[in-house]
């Protein structure tokens with residue numbers, strides 16, 4: 112089996128050079144599937160590994176937009192429609208200068224299994240652009256979103272592919288994208304999720320990934336007769352996922368003491384001031400340096416003071432760490448520091464934030480681990496609830512959506528846990544989540560023949 116997996120991985124590297132994050136994601140998933148692949152040869156007979164690692168469709172296009180000086184700027188737009196075996200493509204759009212095909216493919220590949228794990232009928236996709244929203248005026252953001260949608264609209268639709276937000280794409284960007292889609296097609300349809308409440312959005316979508324991540328952590332702790340009550344938590348990031356992780360941690364009686372952005376990290380021993388964090392990051396899009404100015408009792412450390420790739424949040428003693436910013440932000444050195452400081456659980460709010468070496472070290476040291484494709488599935492779950500409300504023209508209350516989210520996060524945990532048990536690695540939620548997600552998609556691909 113290992114020889115077969117190596118062959119698939121070599122083939123991917125040959126056909127798609129330079130896509131490191133994509134290889135990393137595929138490597139993690141394929142090796143964790145070994146117990147399933149050895150038990151049932153049908154996946155081999157149907158060449159599932161070869162098929163599932165290649166996107167059904169990859170769209171790359173030029174996005175020309177006009178800046179405030181009247182100059183034409185050019186970026187690249189991407190949509191990778193990875194797998195539609197169990198439903199229409201679904202996955203966010205990321206606007207960040209680091210975006211390239213390898214990043215979008217890693218995110219799209221992860222999304223296939225995450226979406227399957229939710230138990231809902233949604234396929235996997237991801238998209239975005241190397242456009243950097245930082246420092247752009249509101250009008251520039253609008254013109255960029257309109258230019259991107261002028262091409263993207265040809266490839267998406269409420270029954271075909273329904274994008275959402277991710278890094279750099281929040282309610283404002285979804286609004287501009289939706290407006291342009293409506294203008295071009297003449298259709299007011301649920302083609303995007305993360306919409307504002309007034310025009311088709313769902314209550315609790317904004318909060319869903321962060322809340323869901325905390326619900327998932329709570330399920331892990333409860334399984335081992337522990338709870339979040341009184342736990343010191345470190346969180347990285349200060350965007351959508353991090354802010355609502357911090358909010359829910361307070362609700363559940365825990366104490367979140369850190370947050371970070373691309374310039375630096377805040378350590379606030381008495382607990383992060385949620386109101387000032389929301390005002391600075393969510394409303395005014397400022398740097399966390401401003402948080403340090405209005406909260407003089409916190410410690411602010413610029414990321415440049417840290418060795419390359421290290422994150423100050425992981426040096427702060429904690430019971431639970433919630434990496435919620437970006438990929439590969441928690442490395443082996445960070446994992447060693449977390450273990451030395453007595454951390455009991457790492458719960459991934461971001462996609463693939465923990466490096467493979469760090470994951471292995473945490474496992475060796477018996478640290479509980481909530482893998483991103485399960486722990487951060489609350490966002491896509493609630494996106495699907497938004498699609499259901501759009502399709503039936505219903506509007507559920509915040510409490511109704513939050514109850515469903517909590518229930519689905521419990522189901523995701525149970526599925527990952529029970530699957531790990533079934534394959535002889537009880538409590539290994541990485542294997543449990545990968546096998547459960549893969550099995551559902553692969554079985555559906557087999558049912559549907561050689562398409």
Ligand code: NDP
Pocket residue numbers: 276277278279280320348349350351352353371372373374435436437438460461462487488490491
């Ligand atoms: P946002 O854009 O809202 O926030 C991202 C945060 O991470 C910002 O605080 C940003 O800093 C910080 N950040 C980004 N890159 C770096 C970096 N290289 N080093 C340090 N900090 C960085 O994104 P989200 O909160 O939506 O997404 C965070 C993670 O969660 C991503 O991995 C995303 O894929 C994942 N995710 C998001 C979902 C969602 O519903 N939004 C769903 C599932 C997963 P700054 O403010 O300076 O830009």
